[in-house]
Amino acid sequence: MTVPDQVTQSEEIMPMLMGPKVGKTRAGNIAINVGLYIVAFAAAFLLVSILILATTTTSPWDVMHALYTGSVSGWAAIGLTLEQATPILIVAIGVVIANRAGTFTIGPQGQFLMGGLVAGFVMFKFGLPVPVALPLCLVGGAIGGAIWAGIAALLRYTRGVDVIISTLLLNFVALELVDFCLNKIFLLQENVPTSPKPPQSAQLTTGERLPRIGHLPGFSVTSGVLIAIALTVAVAFVLARTKWGFRVRMLGLNPTAAQAAGVSMALFGGGALILSGAFAGLAGGVWFAGIGLRLTPGFEGGLGGEGLLVALIARRSVIATVPIAIFFGMLHSGGGYLATTGVPTNIVDIIRGLVVLAAIMPPVILHVWDNRRSLRVARRSAQRAVAGADLVEVAA
Amino acid sequence: MANPVTTILGSTMRLTAPLAFAASGEYVAERGGTLNISLEGMMLGGAFFGVVGTSAFGNVFMGLVSGAVAGLVLGIIHANLSHRLTANTFVVGLTLNVLVLGLTSYLLETMNPVSLQAGIIKVPLLHSLPIVGEALFTNRWPMFLLLIIVPLSWYLVNRTRWGLELRACGENPQAADVSGINVNKRRRQGLYYVGFMAGLGGAYLSVAEVGLFNQNMTAGRGFLVNAAVIFGGWRLAGIIGGCFLFGGTDALRLALPALGYSIQPQLLIVLPYLFAILAMCFFAKRNQAPAALAKPFERGLT
Numbered sequence A: 001m002t003v004p005d006q007v008t009q010s011e012e013i014m015p016m017l018m019g020p021k022v023g024k025t026r027a028g029n030i031a032i033n034v035g036l037y038i039v040a041f042a043a044a045f046l047l048v049s050i051l052i053l054a055t056t057t058t059s060p061w062d063v064m065h066a067l068y069t070g071s072v073s074g075w076a077a078i079g080l081t082l083e084q085a086t087p088i089l090i091v092a093i094g095v096v097i098a099n100r101a102g103t104f105t106i107g108p109q110g111q112f113l114m115g116g117l118v119a120g121f122v123m124f125k126f127g128l129p130v131p132v133a134l135p136l137c138l139v140g141g142a143i144g145g146a147i148w149a150g151i152a153a154l155l156r157y158t159r160g161v162d163v164i165i166s167t168l169l170l171n172f173v174a175l176e177l178v179d180f181c182l183n184k185i186f187l188l189q190e191n192v193p194t195s196p197k198p199p200q201s202a203q204l205t206t207g208e209r210l211p212r213i214g215h216l217p218g219f220s221v222t223s224g225v226l227i228a229i230a231l232t233v234a235v236a237f238v239l240a241r242t243k244w245g246f247r248v249r250m251l252g253l254n255p256t257a258a259q260a261a262g263v264s265m266a267l268f269g270g271g272a273l274i275l276s277g278a279f280a281g282l283a284g285g286v287w288f289a290g291i292g293l294r295l296t297p298g299f300e301g302g303l304g305g306e307g308l309l310v311a312l313i314a315r316r317s318v319i320a321t322v323p324i325a326i327f328f329g330m331l332h333s334g335g336g337y338l339a340t341t342g343v344p345t346n347i348v349d350i351i352r353g354l355v356v357l358a359a360i361m362p363p364v365i366l367h368v369w370d371n372r373r374s375l376r377v378a379r380r381s382a383q384r385a386v387a388g389a390d391l392v393e394v395a396a
Numbered sequence B: 001m002a003n004p005v006t007t008i009l010g011s012t013m014r015l016t017a018p019l020a021f022a023a024s025g026e027y028v029a030e031r032g033g034t035l036n037i038s039l040e041g042m043m044l045g046g047a048f049f050g051v052v053g054t055s056a057f058g059n060v061f062m063g064l065v066s067g068a069v070a071g072l073v074l075g076i077i078h079a080n081l082s083h084r085l086t087a088n089t090f091v092v093g094l095t096l097n098v099l100v101l102g103l104t105s106y107l108l109e110t111m112n113p114v115s116l117q118a119g120i121i122k123v124p125l126l127h128s129l130p131i132v133g134e135a136l137f138t139n140r141w142p143m144f145l146l147l148i149i150v151p152l153s154w155y156l157v158n159r160t161r162w163g164l165e166l167r168a169c170g171e172n173p174q175a176a177d178v179s180g181i182n183v184n185k186r187r188r189q190g191l192y193y194v195g196f197m198a199g200l201g202g203a204y205l206s207v208a209e210v211g212l213f214n215q216n217m218t219a220g221r222g223f224l225v226n227a228a229v230i231f232g233g234w235r236l237a238g239i240i241g242g243c244f245l246f247g248g249t250d251a252l253r254l255a256l257p258a259l260g261y262s263i264q265p266q267l268l269i270v271l272p273y274l275f276a277i278l279a280m281c282f283f284a285k286r287n288q289a290p291a292a293l294a295k296p297f298e299r300g301l302t
Helices: A004-012 A026-055 A060-072 A075-100 A108-125 A130-159 A163-181 A224-241 A243-253 A255-260 A265-292 A303-314 A321-341 A347-395 B004-031 B039-057 B060-083 B089-110 B132-137 B141-159 B161-171 B173-178 B183-210 B221-231 B236-258 B265-286
Strands: B120-122 B138-140
Touching: A026 A060, A026 A347, A026 B089, A060 A075, A060 A321, A075 A108, A075 A224, A075 A243, A075 A265, A075 A303, A075 A321, A108 A130, A108 A163, A108 A265, A108 A303, A130 A163, A130 A265, A130 B265, A163 B221, A163 B265, A224 A243, A224 A265, A243 A255, A243 A265, A255 A265, A265 A303, A303 A321, A303 A347, A303 B089, A321 A347, A347 B089, B004 B039, B004 B132, B004 B138, B004 B141, B004 B161, B004 B183, B004 B221, B004 B236, B039 B060, B039 B089, B039 B183, B039 B221, B060 B089, B060 B183, B120 B141, B132 B138, B138 B141, B141 B161, B141 B183, B141 B236, B161 B173, B161 B183, B173 B183, B183 B221, B221 B236, B221 B265, B236 B265
Parallel strands: none
Antiparallel strands: B120 B138
């Protein structure tokens, strides 16, 4: 087994290039890894191009150019990309913590919704002055998400209910709960004079929003970005360098050994799950106070699911979530610009799906190669042992 | 004006049928140990390609076949990624859902399928029964395929050698492997089956009931089926019961306001999920779930 410190290094810095050892040397190993990634992404690119050529009169190059223009061509576009990436990144960091503890969750969607909902109540119902209400709304969002994940943790460690199943079901409960609150005037519905009243909350006024950094038409981004960056650094440090982080990682790598060493499954596994919920809830709060500014039914809009995907591509690395989340943000900001080309915006969903598939392929292919090779080696040495035994028998 | 009971019962049947197609497939997959999260994508793909197939072949039967094949293709992709290669089944499932939602929405804007709808069958004599006659025995013909598919799924799992092996893979893959069963192959076959059935369920929704395809037409019905399997405690009768519960609450939500009752629609929708969670809490100790559900199997040296 590897020593923890090596695990930290290989998992934190470049997880993608440190797959199973297939090549003979370290350099060969990295070359094979990089080669596989290039092949996988080229295949994804080719599929998207074929689809565009087959269904529209636009060239794939124009689509790529529009995505580029919308996402990174100028400071305004870059700001938009970072803003879109922010909630995705916050969700993803949380999911990485849970994954590190060996807990698989599909609950970020519901936790994101609950976070946004609680944040909405804090902003609209408590009547607090803005400097108090804004931080409180983010904290409330985190608590909302944590409670939602806490239900799953409680069910898991008291009644033995599988986390995947309970988080899946809780997502729907959250969705309906939000819908309910947005349909009642005495809860969060905006009291507009029209009839029927639309199921949505009021909009945050300019003064109530998270402060923005910079001004349009230049670089402009919600200060939620700073929260995301701070959290990324903090979580990477806590996981790699603290006692708590060590125990969480130990639990994920070998639960039996961890429990034998006194790491409580309920405390650390459940704690990691609740923490991941808090992150997703915080993402909901940041989204509401800085980006969405108003709650609508299903306001999550797939962001929680995207954060989950980012974490799953990044596998166990906190640092790796950053570029991947930014890429997902680029698809959002670039997708908005696609309308100019006449290609349906949904092409970004297809690109996203194919890119995720391309990103998860190389490690699993390598893993299968590696496994087959070990089996082959084991079989050969077993045959040799049998042959040796035969010789001894003949001699006797 | 029709009898309200008949109306609600009829719409319950129509809302339950697509779930029941997919659920009888998911039952098979889950007994083999795969919690198939891409069910939603399979149903959506089936719904879209069902309409496309109907339009291309000009006939409803071929439309249903196209939908089922679309689901099967998704099942094949999912199975080979997660049970031949070793990609995490949830990553693959979530990704396929994103991909199918994007692909169907995208293609919908670039093509314009001609709509056709399956014909209605009136079962002789029975359709004239009071109250239940019209609801149960006057329906689009593909609904009656359920009379074959549900028993078939039960028979496959509980009365064939293949089903016994499949259940062994879901309960104790190591033991199954040692006794010579190819665990991942059985699980792949389970996914092919659910893909085909979910695709058929989706195609039923679009081709038989609605007659056209809307963006994100299934709207979470696949996840509903996942919940129904949990609710039913991994027994086919319970699962179909769960489908009826989900379909029934949906029907009530649509019908009650029209009948002048004021209800909380969200409460009605959320009830089945709460039931499912409660059922899990109280029955989790009874170990109804296949013991190796959602746990990948890999033959190794240790």
